[in-house]
Amino acid sequence: MLEILLNHYPVLIKGLTTTxxxxxxxxxxxxxxxxxxxxxxxxxxxxxxxxCGLYRSFWxxxxxxxxxxxxxxxxxxxxxxxxxxxxxxxxLTLNTTAFQSEIFRSGIAHIPTGQIEAARMAGISAWQTRxxxxxxxxxxxxLPPLTNEIITILKNSSLISVIAVTELMRVSEQIAxxxxxxxxxxxxxxVLYLAVNLLLARISAHLERRMTGGLATE
Amino acid sequence: xxDLALLWETRELILQGLWNTVWIxxxxxxxAVSLGLVLAALRLSSPRLFGYPxxxxxxxxxxTPLLVLLFLLYYGGPSIGLLLDAEIAxxxxxxxxxxxxxxxxxxxxxxxxPKGQLEAARMLGISPWHALTRIQIPxxxxxxxxxxxxxxxxxVKESALISxxxxxxxxxxxxxxxNQTFNVIEPYLAVALLYWMxxxxxxxxxxxxxxxxxxxxxRHVVRQGESAHAHG
Numbered sequence: 001m002l003e004i005l006l007n008h009y010p011v012l013i014k015g016l017t018t019t020x021x022x023x024x025x026x027x028x029x030x031x032x033x034x035x036x037x038x039x040x041x042x043x044x045x046x047x048x049x050x051x052c053g054l055y056r057s058f059w060x061x062x063x064x065x066x067x068x069x070x071x072x073x074x075x076x077x078x079x080x081x082x083x084x085x086x087x088x089x090x091x092l093t094l095n096t097t098a099f100q101s102e103i104f105r106s107g108i109a110h111i112p113t114g115q116i117e118a119a120r121m122a123g124i125s126a127w128q129t130r131x132x133x134x135x136x137x138x139x140x141x142x143l144p145p146l147t148n149e150i151i152t153i154l155k156n157s158s159l160i161s162v163i164a165v166t167e168l169m170r171v172s173e174q175i176a177x178x179x180x181x182x183x184x185x186x187x188x189x190x191v192l193y194l195a196v197n198l199l200l201a202r203i204s205a206h207l208e209r210r211m212t213g214g215l216a217t218e
Numbered sequence: 219x220x221d222l223a224l225l226w227e228t229r230e231l232i233l234q235g236l237w238n239t240v241w242i243x244x245x246x247x248x249x250a251v252s253l254g255l256v257l258a259a260l261r262l263s264s265p266r267l268f269g270y271p272x273x274x275x276x277x278x279x280x281x282t283p284l285l286v287l288l289f290l291l292y293y294g295g296p297s298i299g300l301l302l303d304a305e306i307a308x309x310x311x312x313x314x315x316x317x318x319x320x321x322x323x324x325x326x327x328x329x330x331x332p333k334g335q336l337e338a339a340r341m342l343g344i345s346p347w348h349a350l351t352r353i354q355i356p357x358x359x360x361x362x363x364x365x366x367x368x369x370x371x372x373x374v375k376e377s378a379l380i381s382x383x384x385x386x387x388x389x390x391x392x393x394x395x396x397n398q399t400f401n402v403i404e405p406y407l408a409v410a411l412l413y414w415m416x417x418x419x420x421x422x423x424x425x426x427x428x429x430x431x432x433x434x435x436x437r438h439v440v441r442q443g444e445s446a447h448a449h450g
Binding site: 189 | 278280281282283284285287289293294296297298375379389396402406407413417
């Protein structure tokens with residue numbers, strides 16, 4: 001396994017970089033869309049809540065591999081040609097948006113309504129209330145589940161190898177078929193995934209400790 | 219637009235895929251649930267001996283993709299003399315992977331029972347065995363059903379990955395139909411609906427179990443914060 005890591009580290013690092021770029025772009029886009037969807041899910045209007053709920057239901061209730069294949073094969077059907085990596089980022093984004101919206105929704109539910117009422121009373125607009133009062137607190141409250149989601153997406157990004165994106169998994173497959181050492185190669189891949197995920201968990205724990213000061217308490 | 223006749227013509231492939239997904243998931247989840255219990259029991263019974271190895275195993279499952287584990291078993295296995303059928307590799311992979319998550323779920327359930335209860339039980343002269351079977355396990359069961367249900371749902375969705383190691387499951391057969399008929403929407407949407415049905419069934423089952431366990435609670439046991447309700 002060490003031999004594989006030492007002999008093939010340039011391609012492995014390149015693969016790992018692609019894995020990180022794809023996953024983190026999806027996560028970053030998902031933060032924005034997930035927050036919007038969360039506001040949609042908690043909207044006052046039924047005609048807003050209902051489609052948002054349906055979207056969340058589909059993307060949380062079906063396997064991500066199936067979603068990837070659907071997006072990848074469907075886009076050319078309707079006349080949109082995209083590179084595999086774009087289809088990969090798009091699928092992961094659509095998927096994580098649904099999961100993140102649920103995380104944010106529960107975060108929003110934990111913010112005392114008194115704060116929002118007080119903001120209304122003070123004449124702060126609904127949008128400003130969301131941006132300045134609700135969102136900063138929601139990010140802090142939801143950091144642990146959000147970290148889990150980032151790790152999940154990083155792990156799930158391994159399956160975009162099936163549409164020939166040369167990320168860590170795909171690179172490992174190529175090395176395995178060249179060296180005839182599948183066991184050692186996939187162990188090396190496992191170690192790399194594990195290292196990145198453990199590092200992420202550490203960073204998140206550190207951030208959480210730093211941010212607990214000034215948190216809204218009920 | 220949506221061609222139902224196409225689905226009828228390819229029903230055999232879809233049903234075969236459904237059957238394979240169902241039995242592989244069932245066995246895989248069975249392994250995950252039981253092995254997870256063994257791991258959690260080992261860790262709780264002698265933390266000094268098993269605490270660290272089990273914790274490492276849990277981290278391993280959480281930190282690496284199931285796909286890597288499946289590839290290790292199916293493609294890496296033969297180099298150490300482990301020749302598994304794709305289906306069996308699928309069951310093993312889902313089982314080993316899920317066990318790490320279930321070990322944590324059981325542990326969380328046991329840990330969230332207040333220590334005071336056990337101390338009180340000991341004070342009252344209740345034997346450790348009775349404390350376990352009458353006090354700890356009934357409460358733990360109720361606590362672990364919701365996260366356990368969630369985990370089973372995740373495992374069913376992740377089971378789609380076994381199609382990559384050539385198991386003829388729902389996802390693989392849907393792709394076969396797509397490649398044969400050049401119709402993308404019908405097979406994939408039909409299969410998505412089937413997954414959704416399986417998942418909905420598990421969710422309903424978990425919910426029913428949760429309710430039953432809640433009702434089985436003895437009358438005279440009053441949980442914290444529920445006293446007004448129980449006496450009202």
